[in-house]
Amino acid sequence: MDFGIFAVLAQDGITNGAVYALLAMALVLVFSVTRIIFLPQGEFIGFGALTVAALQSGQFPRLVWMLMAVGVLTFLVEIGSALRQRRYKPLPRRHLMWSGIENLAYPTLVWVLARGLEWQGMPMVVQILFTLGITVPLGIMLYRVAFQPMAEASVLVLLIVAVGVHFAMLGMGLFIFGPEGSTTQAFTDWSAEIGALLVSGQSVVVLGVSACLIALLYLFFDRSLYGKALRATAVNRKGAQLVGIGTTQAGRMAFGLAAALGTLAGTLIAPLNTVGYDTGFVVALKGFVAAIVGGLASYPLAAAGAVLVGLLESYSSFWASAYKEVIVFTLIIPVLAWRSLVSGHGDEE
Amino acid sequence: MKISTKKLQWLMFGWFFLFPFLPVPGYWITIGNYIGLYSIVTLGLVLLTGIGGLTSFGQAAFVGLGAYTTGYLSISLGLSPWLGLLTGLVVSALAAGLIGSVTVRLSGHFLPLATIAWGLSLFYLFGTLEFLGKYDGLSGIPPLSLFGIDLSAPRVMYGLIWFCLGGCLWLVLNLLNSRPGRAIRALAKGKTMPEAMGIHTAQYKILIFVLAALMASLSGWLYAHLQRSVSATPFGLHMGIEYLFMAVVGGVGHVWGAILGAVMMTGLKSQLQDLLPLLLGSQGNFEIVVFGVLIVLLLLWAPDGLWPRVAAVWARFNPPEPEVVAPAIAPDGYGDMARRAKPAAGSLILEISEARKQFGGLVAVKDMSFEIHAGEVVGLIGPNGAGKSTMFNLVTGVLPASSGEIRFLGERIDQLGARRIVKMGIGRSFQHVHLVPHLSVLENVAMGAHLRGKTSPLSAALRMDRHEEAQLLFLAAEQIRRVGLGDYMHTPAGSLALGQQRILEIARALCTDPVLLLLDEPAAGLRLKEKEALADLIRQLKGEGMSVLLVEHDMDFVMGLTDRLVVMEFGSKIAEGLPAEIQNNEAVLAAYLGGIE
Numbered sequence: 046m047d048f049g050i051f052a053v054l055a056q057d058g059i060t061n062g063a064v065y066a067l068l069a070m071a072l073v074l075v076f077s078v079t080r081i082i083f084l085p086q087g088e089f090i091g092f093g094a095l096t097v098a099a100l101q102s103g104q105f106p107r108l109v110w111m112l113m114a115v116g117v118l119t120f121l122v123e124i125g126s127a128l129r130q131r132r133y134k135p136l137p138r139r140h141l142m143w144s145g146i147e148n149l150a151y152p153t154l155v156w157v158l159a160r161g162l163e164w165q166g167m168p169m170v171v172q173i174l175f176t177l178g179i180t181v182p183l184g185i186m187l188y189r190v191a192f193q194p195m196a197e198a199s200v201l202v203l204l205i206v207a208v209g210v211h212f213a214m215l216g217m218g219l220f221i222f223g224p225e226g227s228t229t230q231a232f233t234d235w236s237a238e239i240g241a242l243l244v245s246g247q248s249v250v251v252l253g254v255s256a257c258l259i260a261l262l263y264l265f266f267d268r269s270l271y272g273k274a275l276r277a278t279a280v281n282r283k284g285a286q287l288v289g290i291g292t293t294q295a296g297r298m299a300f301g302l303a304a305a306l307g308t309l310a311g312t313l314i315a316p317l318n319t320v321g322y323d324t325g326f327v328v329a330l331k332g333f334v335a336a337i338v339g340g341l342a343s344y345p346l347a348a349a350g351a352v353l354v355g356l357l358e359s360y361s362s363f364w365a366s367a368y369k370e371v372i373v374f375t376l377i378i379p380v381l382a383w384r385s386l387v388s389g390h391g392d393e394e
Numbered sequence: 395m396k397i398s399t400k401k402l403q404w405l406m407f408g409w410f411f412l413f414p415f416l417p418v419p420g421y422w423i424t425i426g427n428y429i430g431l432y433s434i435v436t437l438g439l440v441l442l443t444g445i446g447g448l449t450s451f452g453q454a455a456f457v458g459l460g461a462y463t464t465g466y467l468s469i470s471l472g473l474s475p476w477l478g479l480l481t482g483l484v485v486s487a488l489a490a491g492l493i494g495s496v497t498v499r500l501s502g503h504f505l506p507l508a509t510i511a512w513g514l515s516l517f518y519l520f521g522t523l524e525f526l527g528k529y530d531g532l533s534g535i536p537p538l539s540l541f542g543i544d545l546s547a548p549r550v551m552y553g554l555i556w557f558c559l560g561g562c563l564w565l566v567l568n569l570l571n572s573r574p575g576r577a578i579r580a581l582a583k584g585k586t587m588p589e590a591m592g593i594h595t596a597q598y599k600i601l602i603f604v605l606a607a608l609m610a611s612l613s614g615w616l617y618a619h620l621q622r623s624v625s626a627t628p629f630g631l632h633m634g635i636e637y638l639f640m641a642v643v644g645g646v647g648h649v650w651g652a653i654l655g656a657v658m659m660t661g662l663k664s665q666l667q668d669l670l671p672l673l674l675g676s677q678g679n680f681e682i683v684v685f686g687v688l689i690v691l692l693l694l695w696a697p698d699g700l701w702p703r704v705a706a707v708w709a710r711f712n713p714p715e716p717e718v719v720a721p722a723i724a725p726d727g728y729g730d731m732a733r734r735a736k737p738a739a740g741s742l743i744l745e746i747s748e749a750r751k752q753f754g755g756l757v758a759v760k761d762m763s764f765e766i767h768a769g770e771v772v773g774l775i776g777p778n779g780a781g782k783s784t785m786f787n788l789v790t791g792v793l794p795a796s797s798g799e800i801r802f803l804g805e806r807i808d809q810l811g812a813r814r815i816v817k818m819g820i821g822r823s824f825q826h827v828h829l830v831p832h833l834s835v836l837e838n839v840a841m842g843a844h845l846r847g848k849t850s851p852l853s854a855a856l857r858m859d860r861h862e863e864a865q866l867l868f869l870a871a872e873q874i875r876r877v878g879l880g881d882y883m884h885t886p887a888g889s890l891a892l893g894q895q896r897i898l899e900i901a902r903a904l905c906t907d908p909v910l911l912l913l914d915e916p917a918a919g920l921r922l923k924e925k926e927a928l929a930d931l932i933r934q935l936k937g938e939g940m941s942v943l944l945v946e947h948d949m950d951f952v953m954g955l956t957d958r959l960v961v962m963e964f965g966s967k968i969a970e971g972l973p974a975e976i977q978n979n980e981a982v983l984a985a986y987l988g989g990i991e
Contacts, residue, residue, distance in 0.1 A: 181555065194694055195693065195697065200449075204449070204506065205638065205639060205642045206693055208686075209687070209688075209689035209693075212683070213687050213690075216681075216684075216686065217683055220683075276651060332512065333511070337507050337511070342476070367522045370514070371518045371519050374512065374518065375511075377511035377515075381496055381504065383509050
């Protein structure tokens with residue numbers, strides 16, 4: 046292997062690693078705030094990429110239907126829980142009105158926009174923002190419908206619910222998008238030659254976006270009071286509630302952010318890879334590996350883990366391409382062995 | 395006739411067993427075969443996840459190991475499938491032991507994520523290895539035969555599968571109702587409590603990990619010879635997730651929930667696959683949507699799974715009888731059980747000199763020194779945050795001392811772990827009670843008798859432990875009567891009042907046959923009557939020659955009860971003496987009531 050190939054592989058690895066890092070961030074975020082291992086993360090990758098692709102090819106983004114359907118469901122759940130609590134407190138009219146705006150009016154507005162505007166040919170940034178306008182509320186609705194009613198359940202039960210949601214979304218994805226995958230337009234056709242290495246603009250965009258988001262998240266959770274409050278809910282829900290932190294708000298926020306990060310990850314990989322409705326799962330799993338390498342707690346470590354996973358994947362696809370996945374997923378065993386040696390004591394309760 | 399829940403369970407099983415003798419269509423037999431195969435894996439998962447508290451998504455990979463091992467041996471090497479079974483079990487046990495030893499020590503959520511990763515890694519390995527036929531897999535696996543009798547017919551295989559399932563059920567139920575079984579049940583409560591009972595938690599975790607893998611491997615072997623071919627797909631992550639689904643839907647802490655879960659999920663899926671395309675058309679993959687939604691709904695309705703619901707309805711008509719009962723009279727050899735020699739009254743048993751514990755810059759215990767003599771009740775008191783609990787943790791081995799010496803009966807214990815210390819004769823209770831709430835008082839107390847028995851998991855599973863088991867249960871029952879909880883022998887520990895739970899913990903500590911009993915804030919949160927009962931019990935134990943170290947901050951409680959008091963503040967000893975002296979000690983008054991500036 047000469048330096049040229051080495052550098053190309055490194056570039057590939059770091060670019061993919063940056064995407065894994067975004068996913069790892071989202072997983073760490075959701076887990077540390079809600080204790081949910083967010084398997085449906087992968088679906089947002091596929092859904093996001095395919096929606097952008099639909100907008101670019103002038104098709105109606107059919108994810109809007111799902112947004113409207115889940116919105117109606119969420120509203121019904123809200124009404125149901127309000128009625129059930131009728132005996133203890135008056136009907137929360139204001140809350141229901143907001144819920145109506147959020148879950149019925151907003152999706153309708155999105156539908157009108159999707160129908161009314163000519164999305165083909167718009168700047169890609171606008172298309173991505175519109176896609177985020179669909180996926181982020183979807184993430185928040187998912188939290189309301191599936192997870193909020195059982196926020197106090199054990200990690201295992203939450204995990205199983207997450208798997209249930211994953212299955213449901215996967216099936217919906219096939220129905221909405223069909224079995225074929227798509228690619229999107231490139232962000233830029235700029236490229237530069239540095240020595241023997243051709244640096245593609247695509248890689249630069251992916252790296253830049255990922256680095257910015259990671260830095261923002263890190264600052265938010267480690268420096269801002271609101272971010273610290275979110276972390277406090279993960280450590281002790283009851284304690285956080287007692288000091289006035291809204292755990293439900295925290296959960297919504299985490300799901301919204303995770304949906305956004307998943308969607309962005311999808312749009313970042315879509316120009317280079319064909320993305321189908323079910324592509325996201327394996328990509329998200331690699332994000333998982335990265336998050337575990339980072340200990341599911343620390344953002345910078347998870348990002349470092351993600352780059353490691355990306356590099357490992359890229360070099361192993363050169364030397365032993367058949368064993369690529371085996372190598373990436375086996376990485377976890379030495380990492381965990383090391384962790385169990387380091388952590389030593391520690392009681393889980 | 396009254397039918398107990400236990401009989402109902404075996405009746406249910408018997409009905410399934412006789413199922414193929416009925417004139418049912420072959421399709422049903424196929425479904426029944428799969429239910430049996432899935433139940434075997436799920437049973438292992440119930441042991442691992444529901445009872446031991448270790449979540450695994452990777453069981454499908456062990457099914458794959460079993461299936462591929464027998465497939466490879468019988469096709470490529472032409473060996474007997476029975477040898478394939480044996481090799482498969484050995485391979486799976488080795489793999490599980492290896493993976494287990496690096497992953498089971500991990501706390502909480504790491505383990506499930508790790509199992510996802512190695513599950514995938516084994517799946518991709520099956521699909522990549524040349525000699526396993528890559529993604530096409532192996533085909534032409536010979537059918538099973540036993541002494542020349544062909545077992546390939548589906549109805550015969552059904553018998554074999556359900557026979558294996560019945561065998562596994564019997565072994566697991568036996569195991570759970572025994573000394574090692576109680577150790578396994580204690581695992582889910584974290585590490586501190588089982589270790590303080592002398593249970594080697596890491597070893598037991600690896601044990602259940604290997605047992606679950608063995609069951610998965612057995613299921614894989616049956617699968618390979620039922621299907622006569624193997625490929626990687628059925629051993630992927632989605633199957634691993636489905637096994638966990640079955641366990642959770644059935645009721646993850648319940649052995650019989652494994653079968654119920656497998657029946658429900660397999661039945662539901664096959665029904666949905668038939669029904670939904672008729673209702674909604676064949677476009678799209680609707681069964682997976684409905685399946686996912688149903689799971690979410692089911693868990694919203696019954697977070698503990700279906701079996702507890704079924705059992706609760708049944709119990710309304712047939713009140714359950716206690717499953718674990720201690721013998722009424724002392725079993726043979728009970729008098730010969732090893733008991734620790736009591737040290738002579740007044741001799742030195744615990745000697746703490748210059749013990750210090752530092753956490754970074756914080757000195758929690760600063761050069762503490764005091765002694766306890768046999769037959770004494772000593773109180774370690776001090777205001778909140780004085781370092782009493784840290785001192786307690788140093789003596790019980792939860793934390794190692796940073797410097798100084800702690801000697802028990804002349805031997806140094808300051809660097810030993812909790813498990814070693816309880817073996818030497820220091821029993822303890824917990825400030826926040828550590829009990830397994832759904833188990834009876836008797837079973838909880840019997841956990842303390844762990845070190846008094848030797849039964850191995852194998853002999854427990856084969857029911858060769860009944861003599862020793864009777865001794866241990868009798869011992870536990872004796873301690874329960876000794877502390878005055880005899881009326882609550884079969885009550886679930888979780889339904890006792892806090893004061894009774896504290897007393898239960900003392901009974902459990904007494905089972906370890908201690909020379910010295912350490913009680914961590916036993917009176918905290920108790921009502922007056924409960925405090926009086928506790929004080930009477932401690933006096934009674936002292937009368938029997940027990941030495942007791944009480945950690946308390948309730949002055950009134952310790953005053954009339956102890957022979958001597960040691961007072962701590964800010965990690966140091968500020969006073970020591972008779973209760974009456976301490977009551978008038980100025981330093982103590984200042985510490986408790988605030989000094990005069």
